[in-house]
Amino acid sequence: MSAQMPVLKEPGRKRMGSRKLLSILLLLFMALLTVLFFNSSISKISEIQIEGNRFAAREEIGQAAAVVVGDAFFRTSSQAIEGRVMTLPQMEKVTVTKAFPGVVKITVKEYPVVAFELSAHGEMTALLSNGTSVNADNDQLLLVDKPVLSGWSDDDPVKEELTKQLGKMGTKQLSDLSEIIPIPSTAYPDRIVIYTRTKFEVITAVSVLPEKIEALNAVIETQEPGKITMLLADTYVPFHTESSENMDSNQKETTQ
Incomplete structure (x- = not known):
């Protein structure tokens, strides 16, 4: 006796059409919102x-x-x-x-201000630590804690390097510098003279300034006002010694 085979049912078809339509409508809605957003305030x-x-x-x-x-x-x-x-x-x-x-x-x-410069027309210029010059007519009060550069040409490359070296100094060191003047020589084209607010006169060069600054600070903090030379060799002479030598020289000339 043969067994009867069961009837196989065909799988039902998925309703893909409605899902695709829903996805398309969602994308259109998002695109519309995007357009509205980028066109709104x-x-x-x-x-x-x-x-x-x-x-x-x-x-x-x-x-x-x-x-x-x-x-x-x-x-x-x-x-x-x-x-x-x-x-x-x-x-x-x-x-x-x-x-x-x-x-x-x-x-x-x-960039911070490291110095000021007065032009021939009387305009105050601030020199930034990267060498940039900017108008500073409204910042003249800052002259009390920044040096003034005198006698420099506008295109002097030594001046730009000087501002970079000044930018590496501490606030206390920088505030003591009063005036910086170029005095180039054959041996030191970048030689300068620095006058400090503590009454020192310092002859040095921009190229050696980084290695001399600590020694300079030590002299200024421990010695009385005088003339300091910091180039190949370092020297310090108090001003009263120079005055005494000048007086002795004048006395000798008088008696002769």
Whole structure:
């Protein structure tokens, strides 16, 4: 007796058409929302904040950043804006942060002022630690703790190197320097004379200044005012000794 084979049912067809339609509608909805978002005011830059600037004008920083109110908020990255602003010669560091919705904050740190210079026209110029010169008519009060450079030409490469060396000095060291004048020689084209607020006269050279600065500080802190020479050899002569020698010389001339 043969067994009867069971009847096999055909698998039901999945309703793929409705799922595809739902996916397409969802994608269209997301695309519509994206278009609406990027065309709305919420996706635009509504405010640009600039902080930390002293010598670079806000307009100058804004032009370098190349972003304005109304630009797309996500069009330009923070790193790209930082790179643009860093092209300004005054800038040591730039940080850009974005706060949604619409706020772009640019925080700058400019190179510090290490000296001042008075032009032939009476304009006060601030010299930054990277050699950059900026107008400083509103910062004349800072002359009390920064040296004044006198007798330098505008394109003197020694002056740029000098500002870099001054930038490496501590605040106390820098505040004691009153005036720096170039006195080049054949042996030392970068020779300078420094007058300090503690009444010392220092003859040295920009190229040897980094290795001589500690010894210079030691003399100024422990000795009475005098003339210091720091080149190939270091010498120190108190001013009262020079005065005595001059008096003795004058007396000898009188008696002869």
